[in-house]
Structure formats: C-alpha cells, structure tokens
Amino acid sequence: MKDDTVKLGLKPTGPATERPISIAIVAMGGQGGGVLTGWIVNLAETHGWVAQSTSVPGVAQRTGATIYYVEMMRAGEGGQKPILAQMPTPGDVDVVIASEFMEAGRSILRGIVTPDRTTLIASSHRSLSVSEKMAPGDSIADSSAVTDAIGVVARQEIVFDMNAMAVKNGSVISSAMFGSLAASGTLPFERDAYYDVIRKGGKGVEASIRAFDAAFDRTVNGAVMPQVDAPDAATPVSALPDNLHDNRANDLLMRIRAELPEQAHAMAYLGLQKVVDFQDAAYGDEYLDILRDLSRRDRKANGDAYDFEFTATAAKYLANAMAYDDVIRVARIKTQSARRQRVAEEVGLQDGQVLYTTEFMHPRMEEAVSILPVGLANWLKARKPLYNWLDRRINKGRRIQTYRLIGFLPLHFVGALKGMRRMSLRHKTEVIHRDAWLADASQALASNYALGVxxxxxxxxxxxxxxxxxxxxxxxxxxxxxxxxxxxxxxxxxxxxxxxxxxxxxxxxxxxxxxxxxxxxxxxx
Structure with a gap:
C-alpha cells in the first residue's frame, strides 16, 4: 500500500534539553493582568526571544480570575522559531503570578504550582468574591489552608501585600508584580530592561516605576509569609461623644444614656447612626423605643449578671434588621458621591480621565411592587394579568451607566423615594418578621438567657x-x-x-x- 503521508523536514531549534520559560498570571478584572502580560512579552522580544501570550477570561470578581499564559524561548539557529504552548500544563510552569491571595490557592489546586519548578509570586491581600459577599453571615473563605500550602508546594514563594504597596506609590498592582518578577531571578534580564519596557507604555510611568522599585526591594530583602486572616485584636468601640451639635441628634444621644445600660451604649450608638442614615431621625426614635423595651426585659431576666449581653446584641442585630436592603437603598448607594470617590481611588483615576461605571441590574416585578404603598401593591398583586404583563417588561437584565445622566437620573429618582419607604409593602413585611423574631428571642430570654441571645x-x-x-x-x-x-x-x-x-x-x-x-x-x- 502506498504511503501518501507528507513528511516535513523539521529540525529541532536547539538541544533536546532546552525548554521555554513558562509564566502563568492570574489576575482579577481591573488589576492590569493584560498590561503585565504585555510587559513580559515586550521584555522577551526586545532581547530577541520568541514570546507568545494567551488568555482565558474568567468571570472576574464572581468566580475567578482571568488566566494569562506566556511562554518565551530563544530562537533556534538560523532564526527558526519554536512551537510554544497556549495553556499552562500542570507540573511544567516556571512562574505563577497571582494578584490576590485566594487566586494563589486556586493555582495550587489547578496543579500549576509545583515544588521542583515553580516560583510563586502572590499578593497577600484579599478581594472578596461575590459568593463570599452574598452568602449569609460570615462567609469569607478561610485563607489559612493557602498559607500552609504555599510553603510546601512552591520552590520559591514571594508573598506580601503588593496591592497596598502599589496604592501607596500611586500605581496599580501589575507594577508591583512586575518588580517582584524582576527580583525573583527567574528571567535572564537586567533591571534596566524592565524600566525600558515600563517607559514604552507611556502612561503613569513614574508611578509604575516607584511601585516596581518598592516591590523589587521588598523581594530582595525577603518577602516574609504573612499571617493572612489572623484574628486581630478586638477593636475597641469608641465611647459615646459628650454631645452632638444637631439638637435632634443630641436628643437621641441623651436617650441612649438615659434608657440603656452602659454596656450597650457603644453598640446602640453605632446602630442608631445606621438606622438614621437609612431613613431619618424619627426612625432612630423607633429604634431606641424597641431597644428600650428589650432592655427592660433584659433587666427582668437578671441581665446585670450577664453584663446585659442581650441588650448589646439586640442593639447590633436590630439595626441590621431595620436597615434592610431594598431597591431604594441600592439606588441610593450607587448614586452617592462617596461611592464614586471610592471607585475612582480603586481604579487609580488620574487627572483628565473620565470615570464611567456600568451596573448590571435584573429587577423583578416583585421588587418593584414591594416599594409601593401597601394598598397599591396589594391591588396590583391581585390583578394577575396586569401583574404578569408588567413583569414581562420589568423582569429583564439591564446595563446602566451610573455616571451618565441617562443612567444616573432613574437611580437618583428611586433613591429619593425613601420618604415613602415606611408606607411600603416591603417595610410592612419587614416589620412583621422583625417583631416575630424579637418576640421569640424575648420569650426564650425569660427562661434561658443564653438561648435568648x-x-x-x-x-x-x-x-x-x-x-x-x-x-x-x-x-x-x-x-x-x-x-x-x-x-x-x-x-x-x-x-x-x-x-x-x-x-x-x-x-x-x-x-x-x-x-x-x-x-x-x-x-x-
């Protein structure tokens, strides 16, 4: 049988033992992973190496970072170019750079960090995922397992808070990671070559070099493994102020002193600020009315012997219950100037730059109806054809640009409805649930103090x-x-x-x- 296979005269580009340098970068959205990848590729190509980069987008803050992968290798004799891989292979990665601590842990789980080959460069700070924020209670993932694993699974580890270092120097984390990469000794290029690459970018050069130098020096001087998520010493809650300038606010402050045990003063003051910011001073009076009644039950249950733990605990969780999340609150938060300032600081907004944010929202008819007055809300819910017709028009995903007029005005309007909140169906529902919860806790308190708490x-x-x-x-x-x-x-x-x-x-x-x-x-x- 005739063999029609076409055989190409491909020759090896170098000795059989020669292999490319492989670098995997895992970075969250907005942390400059693409910029860092570009710098590394540019660095290699400037020195005559062949470099290739690929990226696999993640869902950013929701479930993971984007994985960028770079391979570089000298060209063979006669300029022959090597064939480079497009994805990292477990056990075959020289450098892993993680822009966030738990992303370092995910890299370990993927098997791309190995003790015989890999240098792990990671920032020790945490950027909480949406799953950590949305789950009930304290749902922050435990970082201690990652801390323990890094010292075992990596050949060399460089771990410190690169994000804080970058922010301190007016830059972004990619500059700090680039500095640690340069200092790690894993790439055969001089320090000045890294500077040249940063300068070619032409944007934020001075700040980037400052962050680069700070990270380089920190790495050379020894990056000590941090105690991530170590329990901090209890932060003392500030004492009550002597008085407040606003007369209505000062009256509320005096109520705390007069009506509640001293052990609950600090927490009640924090809770009062929260509910007043959520609604108004009258809502603060309602908060203190409820707390006063709970404090009386606490005294009857011999709360003095327990340092009035029931009242202090109620001061915290009652404030959370009264400052519930609704459409009005979400709209107010998204249009507050303080929020815009925080976002600007996080992304490193420079003079002359314009900031836009795009919010993804998926409202449901149920949420829209809940902010209506009780009578109107019940009238709509009783008319199923009309309710369903409106739901088909409301219940859909939307992308709203908060800091453009066409997006800002509707959100600002909804946020301004807080004056109607206490007449809404949602508020009525929350009050019913709140009162039932407090009644159950108070009933238990009478016979079992710890159970009430x-x-x-x-x-x-x-x-x-x-x-x-x-x-x-x-x-x-x-x-x-x-x-x-x-x-x-x-x-x-x-x-x-x-x-x-x-x-x-x-x-x-x-x-x-x-x-x-x-x-x-x-x-x-």
Missing amino acids: AMLTFRRLIKGYSDTHVRGHSKFEKVMQTTKSIADRDDAAEWAQRLLTSAIKDASSKDLDGTIMTIESFSST
Missing part, C-alpha cells in the same frame, strides 16, 4: 435582596423553628449555635439539614 444572632442569616434575601429567610425559618422545638432543653443554646454555624457555612443547606435531622432524632426519643 442566640436567637438574636439568627438575624445574621438574612441580608441582601431578591433571591439572596429569600434564601436567607428560608434558612432563618429552619433554624428558628428547630431551636424553638428544643427550647426546654438545658443545652438548647449550644444547639442553636450549631444550627447557626451550619447555616452560615453551608450554601447548599446539606450540613444544616443534617444538624436538624440529628436534633429531630434525639427529640423524638
């Missing part, structure tokens, strides 16, 4: 709005009803805390359901 903390499960709010409410009801079923047990408070912990840490509710089944098993015997 524990029930107050269940409010941690509820936050956000839309689907996030619904899921939180569902978990809250499970935890509260299960706790009430064992309220007569001496260890009810301990089981309440176990239920709360399971609900906070488990997004799928499997652990929570398992804890509930355990309680049901001994309750039925």
